[in-house]
Amino acid sequence: MAPGSLNAPAPPIAGRQTLRLLARRSLSPEVFELDLERPPGFRFLPGQRLRIREGGVERDYTIASGPGEGVLRILVRRVPGGSISPFLCEAPPGTAIAASGPHGYFVFAPAPRTPVFAATGVGIAPFRSMAASGVRGFVLFHGAGRAGGLFYREFLEPRAARYRGCLSRQAQPLPAGTRPGRVTDALREELAEGDYDFYLCGRGEMIAEALQVIDARFPRARVFTEPFS
Numbered sequence: 001m002a003p004g005s006l007n008a009p010a011p012p013i014a015g016r017q018t019l020r021l022l023a024r025r026s027l028s029p030e031v032f033e034l035d036l037e038r039p040p041g042f043r044f045l046p047g048q049r050l051r052i053r054e055g056g057v058e059r060d061y062t063i064a065s066g067p068g069e070g071v072l073r074i075l076v077r078r079v080p081g082g083s084i085s086p087f088l089c090e091a092p093p094g095t096a097i098a099a100s101g102p103h104g105y106f107v108f109a110p111a112p113r114t115p116v117f118a119a120t121g122v123g124i125a126p127f128r129s130m131a132a133s134g135v136r137g138f139v140l141f142h143g144a145g146r147a148g149g150l151f152y153r154e155f156l157e158p159r160a161a162r163y164r165g166c167l168s169r170q171a172q173p174l175p176a177g178t179r180p181g182r183v184t185d186a187l188r189e190e191l192a193e194g195d196y197d198f199y200l201c202g203r204g205e206m207i208a209e210a211l212q213v214i215d216a217r218f219p220r221a222r223v224f225t226e227p228f229s
């Protein structure tokens with residue numbers, strides 16, 4: 001995709017839609033990948049999200065598939081006792097899911113600077129979508145407890161200029177391409193001086209801590225954030 005077209009306007013779906021659950025796969029004991037039917041004419045920008053409604057409650061889920069893919073794919077981490085995530089992690093294929101969208105402004109802004117993507121857990125979803133749309137040359141730091149939580153590594157690593165999994169609870173020896181500790185440790189220790197565009201997605205604590213590192217080390221940076229909590 002030509003860089004400029006990434007920022008083409010994506011009109012929202014007219015009103016609320018019902019999306020059929022086509023398939024669900026378990027990526028880890030707590031995280032599931034859901035394929036939802038993509039309505040004809042549904043357009044979105046990589047990084048945007050769906051707002052799902054169930055039982056009078058609404059929650060946002062970022063689209064992990066690319067605009068050129070035939071389904072709307074989301075990653076859902078089960079929050080025990082939650083209003084919506086357990087429903088999504090258990091609903092049988094064929095279930096009708098009420099949703100609106102696309103929503104959000106966490107979209108890729110092409111620039112002559114190196115994009116640095118930093119994610120925790122299911123916060124990898126927008127970066128999978130951006131890479132599927134043709135974004136390349138990014139540095140990616142993905143934080144997880146163990147290597148099994150580095151979702152979409154096989155897809156993202158070949159498309160990245162540099163890929164680093166940051167594992168906080170993995171026993172030694174660590175797999176290739178990973179380091180111990182958190183995403184913010186990697187931001188502090190592994191990036192040379194330079195001009196970067198930072199895209200931060202996932203846990204609010206990670207984003208708050210990453211902003212401190214960026215303020216201290218990269219004062220000319222542009223920063224885009226999408227906290228999930």
Ligand SMILES: Cc1cc2nc3c(=O)[nH]c(=O)nc-3n(C[C@H](O)[C@H](O)[C@H](O)COP(=O)(O)OP(=O)(O)OC[C@H]3O[C@@H](n4cnc5c(N)ncnc54)[C@H](O)[C@@H]3O)c2cc1C
Nearest residue numbers: 059060061062075076077079081082083084085122228229
């Ligand atoms: C912009 C945006 C994008 C998002 N994208 C995704 C996504 O792609 N995938 C995804 O899985 N989630 C995503 N989320 C989070 C999602 O919207 C829900 O908040 C989450 O699934 C919990 O909803 P729930 O109704 O199951 O739990 P709730 O009923 O909201 O919460 C139940 C209990 O768990 C606590 N809780 C809520 N969230 C968490 C959490 N993350 N960790 C620990 N405790 C929690 C609550 O405080 C409450 O006590 C996103 C959130 C935002 C704001």
